[in-house]
Amino acid sequence: MSEDKLKIDRIHKGTVIDHINAGYALTILSLTGLDESPDLMTIGVNVYSKKHGKKDIIKIEGVFLNEIQMQKISILSPNASISLIDNYKVIEKKKVSIPRIIKKLIVCVNKTCISNSELASGGREPIDYEFTVLEERPLKIQCVYCDRIYKLDEITFASKEKTEKKLKQKIQL
Ligand SMILES: [Zn+2]
Numbered sequence: 001m002s003e004d005k006l007k008i009d010r011i012h013k014g015t016v017i018d019h020i021n022a023g024y025a026l027t028i029l030s031l032t033g034l035d036e037s038p039d040l041m042t043i044g045v046n047v048y049s050k051k052h053g054k055k056d057i058i059k060i061e062g063v064f065l066n067e068i069q070m071q072k073i074s075i076l077s078p079n080a081s082i083s084l085i086d087n088y089k090v091i092e093k094k095k096v097s098i099p100r101i102i103k104k105l106i107v108c109v110n111k112t113c114i115s116n117s118e119l120a121s122g123g124r125e126p127i128d129y130e131f132t133v134l135e136e137r138p139l140k141i142q143c144v145y146c147d148r149i150y151k152l153d154e155i156t157f158a159s160k161e162k163t164e165k166k167l168k169q170k171i172q173l
Helices: 004-006 025-032 069-076 160-171
Strands: 015-021 041-049 053-061 081-086 089-095 099-101 130-135 140-142 150-151
Touching: 015 025, 015 069, 025 041, 025 053, 025 069
Parallel strands: none
Antiparallel strands: 015 053, 015 081, 041 053, 081 089, 099 130, 130 140, 140 150
């Protein structure tokens, strides 16, 4: 089966996320909440690609990604490309891009960090987590409050419990 065929096959209207770093498709599905889509979804894990060696690919019927989902994908797989499909044709293709500042999506696990302190905000709204992206490949981000630096396999996404469990499983591999 050619790569092009694999990409578009059977998607009538929806999204193809291609060139995902090998082994990250399931984590991406979980973190973006796409795993809860009731529609047809095809997932390729460790698909052989001439250009990139192994990669993962996700095809989802009836779904278009929002900005937050795109950001999460960019953090986990900066080489990912997103194709929007309508009537079996690619109507738009874009690369994900990592924002220079990542807000709210990732948790600083440093317990003494001010972003984890209720006192700092006077017991009112907690401070939003915020990270500066120091390097994209490999990913290196820094908490703007405590300066702690995180690599990709050290980050914890601010997300539902189920997702965090899955991410931990992934990291242990
Ligand atoms: Zn921090």
